[in-house]
Amino acid sequence: MKAESPLVELRLWRQFAAVAETLHFGRAAARLHMTQPPLTQAIAQLEKLLGVRLFDRTKRSVQLTEAGAALLPEAQALLARARALPAQARAAAAGEAGHLRLAFVSTAGFTLLPEWVRVFRAEHPGATLDLLEATGDVQLPALERGEIDAGFLLHSPGFAPEGLAHLLVAQEPLVLAVPESHPLATARTLAFPKVLAEPLVMFPRRILPSLHDAVFALYHAAGREPRVAQEAIQMQTIVNLVSAGLGVAWVPDSVRQFQRPGVVYRTFGGAQAARVPRCETTLAWRDSPSPVLSRFVAFARRQAA
Structure with a gap:
């Protein structure tokens, strides 16, 4: 020995x-x-x-x-x-140093996350951020098991996760992603009957149930059943499938930042705009946060304000 x-x-x-x-x-x-x-x-x-x-x-x-x-x-x-x-x-x-495990949905990665990470690291150089891209169905069990400290979640308004401390950080409408070659891409105005008749590229309900139900409710209110042609998990993948002509897709407005050739993003105007579902991004974490997480939450409150 x-x-x-x-x-x-x-x-x-x-x-x-x-x-x-x-x-x-x-x-x-x-x-x-x-x-x-x-x-x-x-x-x-x-x-x-x-x-x-x-x-x-x-x-x-x-x-x-x-x-x-x-x-x-x-x-x-x-x-x-x-x-x-x-x-x-x-x-x-004091929360000026430490390790923070932070998960995020892909839509947060398009807009707020890059700037927030840059500013937070500049203000707190002693803190280490470990970033993980994950959908909500992955984040919630990971939060429960203590495998991550906090996460940015996407959901319909008012559907923040129960049992977790949370902070609303962004609100936005859904927009319609349309194949560039489709007549809807160049139509002067969009009409719901034509849009709702199109095949749909959609995320599975298990990863985003509240927003999935909100989109389906839009169709049901018009007396239609969505024709889901293809499901995909990541918003980038959904947009890529739209560019391939598999259908149209309802995506958060922040996804416009993903400028995929072959895809056009359209919005509704007038009274029709009020019918389009909206979504929220929430920062969620377990109670009794660590000092460095408390620092990040305070930082997020300032940024969201």
């Missing part, structure tokens, strides 16, 4: 570094505010623990051995990290 490495106290490394940097036991002892005999004993103890000689000593000089020279930069780095620990602890307690 391999012998365990000796546990060396930080005090011994500090004493070793002082002697190695001054190459003089007397000056090193003065720097450490101690007398020379205990320092000599401490270095002997360290050499015994390590099983190597760190210094070549004569009556006139002290020199580092090869082992001592190799250890010096590592010991200096260790001591520097130790000196930084109190400030790091205070920063973590």
Whole structure:
């Protein structure tokens, strides 16, 4: 069985570094505010623990051995990290440092997320953001299990997840993504009867139930049943399938940022616009947030305002 490495106290490394940097036991002892005999004993103890000689000593000089020279930069780095620990602890307690696991739906990635991440990192350089793109059906169990700290979720107005703290950060209407070659792409005005008759590219209900139901309610109110030609999970994929001519799609207005060749985004005007479903983006997190998450929530409140 391999012998365990000796546990060396930080005090011994500090004493070793002082002697190695001054190459003089007397000056090193003065720097450490101690007398020379205990320092000599401490270095002997360290050499015994390590099983190597760190210094070549004569009556006139002290020199580092090869082992001592190799250890010096590592010991200096260790001591520097130790000196930084109190400030790091205070920063973590204040939320200025720490690790934040943040999930987001693809629509947040089109608009608010890039700017928010840039500004938050600039304001809190000690905080680390770990970003994960995930749909709502993935985020909610991950929040429950503590695998992520917070997430940006998409839903219909008023359908923020229960049992979670949440903050509304954006509202937007749905727009119609249409194949560029389709007559609806160039029609002067859009009429619901023609739009609702088209095959539909749609996200599955399991990933976004409230918005899925809102779109279906639009069709049912007009006495029609949606003709779902194809389902896809990501909004980018939905738009790509529209460009392939598989149908039209209702997508959040922020998806306009995804300028896919072969796709035109159309909106409704006048009284028809009031019938188009809207959607909301919410930041959700579990109660009792960590300090760094509290910082991010406060930041999100300012940005959303």
